[in-house]
Amino acid sequence: MKKYKCNCENIPIGSYDNQVALQAPIWSQKNRISVDSCLSPEIRYLWLCGVRTTGCCCGHNQLEPYIGVEPKSVNIMQKLGYELCEDDLSSSTHGLNFIPKSIKQISNGDNENANNNPSYNGGNNLVGYPAMAHTNDV
Numbered sequence: 306m307k308k309y310k311c312n313c314e315n316i317p318i319g320s321y322d323n324q325v326a327l328q329a330p331i332w333s334q335k336n337r338i339s340v341d342s343c344l345s346p347e348i349r350y351l352w353l354c355g356v357r358t359t360g361c362c363c364g365h366n367q368l369e370p371y372i373g374v375e376p377k378s379v380n381i382m383q384k385l386g387y388e389l390c391e392d393d394l395s396s397s398t399h400g401l402n403f404i405p406k407s408i409k410q411i412s413n414g415d416n417e418n419a420n421n422n423p424s425y426n427g428g429n430n431l432v433g434y435p436a437m438a439h440t441n442d443v
């Protein structure tokens with residue numbers, strides 16, 4: 306699995322702690338839409354491009370981030386150069402999930418241990434990431 310780095314610090318999956326409420330675009334039936342703050346500039350940009358989003362998650366440094374769009378917006382996303390999330394190639398019923406561009410992808414390179422523990426910070430390459438307690442087997 307690819308690893309990604311966003312601005313979330315200690316935000317649990319499913320938490321709304323790091324969300325911002327944006328003024329919803331006109332096609333939405335809502336007045337406001339809450340999105341992960343890490344993705345809010347990108348979501349606003351996509352709305353300006355005419356993309357109808359269905360949901361998104363920045364991944365909170367634990368999961369793969371995604372931006373879901375309606376089927377009619379898939380071609381816009383592809384024109385903008387977005388790539389599909391690998392997991393999602395087969396599920397098109399609710400639109401498709403694309404990989405956000407604003408979330409940095411970390412190459413895990415020779416650091417295979419990182420795959421076993423999604424919260425492992427991969428060493429010192431994450432500038433600004435809070436120091437995690439390293440557990441040493443004694």
Ligand SMILES: [Zn+2]
Pocket residue numbers: 311312313323341343363364365366
């Ligand atoms: Zn985030």
